[in-house]
Amino acid sequence: APLLLDGVVPVPAEAAERYRAAGYWTDQTLGSLVRDAATATARPDAVALVDARRTLTYADLDRAADDLAHGFAALGVRRGDRVVVHLPSSVELVEVLVALGRSGVVPVLALPAHRRTEVEYFAAHTEAVVLVTTGAEPGFDHAGLAREVAGAVASVRHVVVAGAGSASPAEAVDPRAVPATPGDRAPFAEHALDDLRRTDLTAARGGFDDAAHPSDVVLLQLSGGTTGTPKLIPRTHADYLYSVRESAAICGLGPGSVYLATLPVAHNYALTSPGVLGVLHAGGTVVLSPHGAPDAAFALIERHRVTHVALVPPLAHVWAASPLVATHDLSSLRVLQVGGAKLGTSAAERLLAVFGDTLQQVFGMAEGLVCYTREGDPRDVVVGTQGRPISPDDEVLVVDDDDLPVGTGEPGHLLTRGPYTIRGYYRAPEHDARSFTADGFYRTGDLVTRDADGYLTVVGRAKEQINRGGEKVAPAEVENHLRAHPDVLDASVVGEPDEYLGERALARVVPRPGAAPPTAVVLRRFLRERGIAAYKIPDRFETVEALATTAVGKVDRTPAPAPAPAGTETRT
Numbered sequence: 001a002p003l004l005l006d007g008v009v010p011v012p013a014e015a016a017e018r019y020r021a022a023g024y025w026t027d028q029t030l031g032s033l034v035r036d037a038a039t040a041t042a043r044p045d046a047v048a049l050v051d052a053r054r055t056l057t058y059a060d061l062d063r064a065a066d067d068l069a070h071g072f073a074a075l076g077v078r079r080g081d082r083v084v085v086h087l088p089s090s091v092e093l094v095e096v097l098v099a100l101g102r103s104g105v106v107p108v109l110a111l112p113a114h115r116r117t118e119v120e121y122f123a124a125h126t127e128a129v130v131l132v133t134t135g136a137e138p139g140f141d142h143a144g145l146a147r148e149v150a151g152a153v154a155s156v157r158h159v160v161v162a163g164a165g166s167a168s169p170a171e172a173v174d175p176r177a178v179p180a181t182p183g184d185r186a187p188f189a190e191h192a193l194d195d196l197r198r199t200d201l202t203a204a205r206g207g208f209d210d211a212a213h214p215s216d217v218v219l220l221q222l223s224g225g226t227t228g229t230p231k232l233i234p235r236t237h238a239d240y241l242y243s244v245r246e247s248a249a250i251c252g253l254g255p256g257s258v259y260l261a262t263l264p265v266a267h268n269y270a271l272t273s274p275g276v277l278g279v280l281h282a283g284g285t286v287v288l289s290p291h292g293a294p295d296a297a298f299a300l301i302e303r304h305r306v307t308h309v310a311l312v313p314p315l316a317h318v319w320a321a322s323p324l325v326a327t328h329d330l331s332s333l334r335v336l337q338v339g340g341a342k343l344g345t346s347a348a349e350r351l352l353a354v355f356g357d358t359l360q361q362v363f364g365m366a367e368g369l370v371c372y373t374r375e376g377d378p379r380d381v382v383v384g385t386q387g388r389p390i391s392p393d394d395e396v397l398v399v400d401d402d403d404l405p406v407g408t409g410e411p412g413h414l415l416t417r418g419p420y421t422i423r424g425y426y427r428a429p430e431h432d433a434r435s436f437t438a439d440g441f442y443r444t445g446d447l448v449t450r451d452a453d454g455y456l457t458v459v460g461r462a463k464e465q466i467n468r469g470g471e472k473v474a475p476a477e478v479e480n481h482l483r484a485h486p487d488v489l490d491a492s493v494v495g496e497p498d499e500y501l502g503e504r505a506l507a508r509v510v511p512r513p514g515a516a517p518p519t520a521v522v523l524r525r526f527l528r529e530r531g532i533a534a535y536k537i538p539d540r541f542e543t544v545e546a547l548a549t550t551a552v553g554k555v556d557r558t559p560a561p562a563p564a565p566a567g568t569e570t571r572t
């Protein structure tokens with residue numbers, strides 16, 4: 001039977017029945033998807049994953065997932081438990097996701113850029129029992145962060161570190177291992193990920209019996225966010241994998257496909273649209289790159305004969321302008337996806353000119369709905385729209401401020417409901433009341449037009465969010481951090497146009513009376529020390545005497561109209 005997690009809003013029974021009857025929701029789980037690929041395709045030796053350090057076949061991945069599932073079970077982690085996964089794009093990230101998916105444990109997907117405040121919030125809000133992190137990333141001490149969080153959040157009993165050497169293997173999978181906790185903070189034990197897969201040490205393997213049900217929550221995705229705290233998105237195996245299989249088909253993935261992941265794989269786009277999971281479903285190969293800069297990415301395309309790649313607009317601009325296009329053989333590329341933020345028509349034209357007929361626009365959201373332009377679509381559709389939804393049963397409404405439908409081609413708020421769109425966030429009932437209509441439509445906060453063929457064009461945004469080249473920033477969250485500074489009385493964060501990012505963040509700061517206005521350097525350092533992701537730190541700071549208000553006395557969040565005038569303080 002399905003496991004109902006508290007704090008998850010289920011799809012009403014009538015709709016669930018319809019989605020099953022239509023064949024959208026199947027018995028597939030994340031665990032069985034990889035098992036099927038490893039066996040049913042009869043290609044267990046095909047390469048599933050490649051990163052800078054390791055190459056895994058489907059059989060390897062299948063085995064690793066089993067071993068790790070047993071390892072997590074040996075730690076006492078059970079179906080329905082939450083595990084915060086804070087890993088860069090890597091073979092280990094995929095292994096851990098499939099392992100947890102197999103046993104019905106629920107990963108909470110932190111992004112690599114997240115820092116203490118965010119990771120601690122995810123752990124506390126979900127009452128996570130394990131943190132999985134890395135010891136192999138230069139530049140930042142992820143394991144140290146995990147230890148801090150584990151010490152501060154009582155529910156966390158284990159820290160699992162990927163890429164770290166096996167220090168004390170005998171204790172590694174013993175749930176009663178000596179606490180690694182200093183002082184009087186909450187006790188937890190630390191393990192190397194590699195020790196969790198050592199079958200000789202998982203003699204105590206018990207408890208795990210391929211338990212996930214297709215209606216179980218497969219993972220908690222991260223919302224772009226509009227509020228002071230990030231919202232988590234519960235997706236089920238059935239709804240998630242429906243979107244994955246259809247995405248794979250729409251994007252033409254098959255066993256011969258090679259997908260280059262340059263964006264963080266923890267993000268919904270690179271995971272499912274069609275992303276890593278789409279490729280695994282299709283039996284293709286995923287090449288994981290730590291970043292998308294042309295030198296690294298083009299070399300990988302050439303070496304692995306990459307067929308599919310997913311980009312955000314700023315990266316697409318860099319690719320189109322790169323002189324390295326001329327010196328690399330990119331002829332294997334068939335689909336170049338751009339999504340996560342609006343791609344302008346002239347940028348789209350430039351991509352077509354440089355990369356030929358490969359462009360696919362992707363407009364999606366971790367809450368569900370994903371739209372694609374399709375192979376064979378007329379040029380003006382590929383250039384000028386963000387595609388149409390995956391499913392014939394994606395219900396799309398374009399409405400005015402009173403929720404009344406507007407005409408074809410008229411701009412309005414995008415509302416949606418369907419076989420892979422959530423009905424509520426995780427443990428956030430008050431927020432749900434604002435984000436969903438009474439009959440379960442998700443208010444995307446996007447302003448769109450829809451043409452007669454159902455293609456959507458994003459024309460603006462009604463939600464309080466800054467889309468910094470695909471990275472989403474909730475102004476309220478950053479404002480709260482700024483207000484915590486002793487010399488700051490008040491602050492407002494707004495978007496302003498940026499040639500490269502599309503949009504960047506401007507913080508307007510009101511100093512406390514009598515205090516010297518804090519400089520941008522001071523405020524940046526302050527925000528970093530608060531432990532938030534670097535992409536949330538405003539690009540520009542302005543000191544103001546008071547925040548402008550609207551006629552009804554609310555802070556005026558109208559985006560700053562013009563780019564930075566010369567002489568103002570900008571990025572350092």
Ligand code: J2J
Pocket residue numbers: 222223224268269270272273338339340341342343361362363364365366367370386444446458461467470472
């Ligand atoms: C304009 N705005 C876009 C686009 C997303 C595939 C692709 C992207 C995401 C994603 C995703 C846009 N043009 N092409 O999850 O599976 C903005 C919208 C949207 C929000 C969702 C996927 N593509 N956006 O970006 O959850 O405002 O998902 O509501 O991060 O990004 O952000 P996110």
